[in-house]
Amino acid sequence: MSETAEHTGHHIDVKEFHPRAQAAIHDPKIRKNFRSAMDGLMSKRKTAFEGWDLETLRDLGANVRLRALANLPDLLEQLEKKLIENGIRVHWAVDGDEACRIVRDICKARDAKTVIKGKSMVSEEMELNHYLEEQGIEALESDLGEYIVQLADETPSHIIMPAIHKNTGEISQLLHEKTGTDLSNDVEYLTASARLQLREKFMNADVGVSGVNFAVAETGTLCLVENEGNGRMTTTVPKCHIAVTGIEKVVPSMEDVSALLALLTRSATGQHITTYFNMISGPRKAEELDGPEEVHLVLVDNGRSSIYQDDELLDTLRCIRCGACMNHCPVYTRVGGHAYGTTYPGPIGKILMPHLIGLDEGRHLPSASSLCGACGEVCPVKIPIPDLLVRLRQESVDGDKLHPAKVRGHGAKRSSMEAMIWKGWAWMHASPGIYRFGTGAASKFRALQPSKAGAWTDYRTPPKLAAKTLHQRMKERGQ
């Protein structure tokens, strides 16, 4: 088979953001599920940081991430060296397709038929499950939320709580249809059933695939944060463990991890810490009685090294994937994660996805924001998300041929009509005489103002021009 064959993705059309957002806004179930979950998460986060000097802690988080990014190539090499010393094999992938092929090759070499997966957003980004399935390898999600989403043949609607868009009744129905459990609204029962089903799978899986929250260069350690224990199962029970991660996840030392961990879990779910913090530094040693015989790390670039080129966009790579920005986003809270149609929804998705899929496909993402600034205020590593949104908006309408913008697909949203109007606007504001004439004329003929102004007036009353311009009034007051 051809090595360049792209696997058929299960992409939703990202461009269809508006109709999906519309539909979500009119869906009371979506509104309620997200609203109540996000309200709860916001207040839990606040409580969890009580007694902490949060601003100083966030400064530290930002600096720790910036320091790691400043030394990124060196750290990656150090990490690789240390991991190899520890007996972990390291692979590099320029994009998601290459990463998928690496995972496939490891599986094929072991003659693996079944893969059990811990939560990994990078593997969602790679669309690994569908790829493996096409290769005849079963890939089963084991995080309860991911398991539910996979049974429903959907994608996660939140990076931390993948099945937040579903309520108990729907999940019960789904588990009943797909796995034969009884219909029940008893969450204990549903959870216990999933435990039984998945324990079988853990015991029989040939390979475990997980993500990584932090990769520590100094000690060659892969850190995973989780509550359920499925991550530990995935990385311990099967004979082979493959971790996949973005190249930006590396940090110099465990000390850096202590700062980021303090921020991550509190920002994400308002927990002081998750149930398990799993630190893996090697495969099973000869004398050990459990653990995988083989551990692999796949370092995935997939657009990250392009983001890395630009001083401003680089801040995107600080992200520790806590999801706080989406929990606090007034747009996300109302439309939910699926409306975006991207692997990462919400504010982080809006600043990250344009790099992964290009601004042509992701043209609506940077504009799907009121720029209220909540995301930037809660981000534990102080990513200036609103500034990045403005930058991407500029790039999406970029028309500068001499100094073209940097993000792939820039200028895709440019309309010559709009560009002309703004040019006229700038020209008028730069010439006082014309400005006075223009505003005076607009006031005089204000009766002719159309009552509709495109999408703006769909939900708003149109602004009315005043009878007199500000300049005229000031003159009348003799000032």
Next chain:
Amino acid sequence: MSSRETILQRLRNRTGGELTVPECDFSVLVRDDWSTKERIERFEKMIESVHGEVHHCTEDMWMERLAEVLNTRGARNLLIPKQHEIGQSLRTAGRNDLPELLIYDEPIESWQSHLFNEVDASITSTRGGIAETGSLILWPNEDEPRLMSLVPPVHIAVLRAAELYTTFHEAMKAQNWAAGMPTNALLISGPSKTADIEQTLAYGVHGPKELIVLIIE
């Protein structure tokens, strides 16, 4: 050119030029010295807030407490370490109020389904705890393998009060983790749980349903 070189070269030849390395001041993570008593109180509060259980014990009576804990749960057996003094003393105690004692002394492959289906509880040592977050530090090894604290539905951990650190930052510094890590190290802060079904908490989703800490003071 290999993908590795492509990626590293792109990162090295950054168009934006050299990046400045900021100072990182970790002092915000350092908590005022809590007394042992305060540490124990905080630890207990945190573990209980996540559905864990804490029992205050002494060197003399922890086995008695352990027996109570196991009997109230009707545990048929208990998985214990072979070498560690916890296991040694349990085996030599000759108590008749303890359930059958099991030892993890064979590779998992030879008894996986037994471990998954038949073992009711396990007891492990810890390398200390963290008061601020209510966490136990475990470094599994051949005597106390990784799955011991994960597969049985009840996990009992023995923590010495003197080894209770204030923060994770303090613990890793004091134990000099930078010098090298074991193949697997863990912080465990409660029983396994999920909130993935409509934000309702459920325990024991993949790991233990119960975490019981015996603090030896």
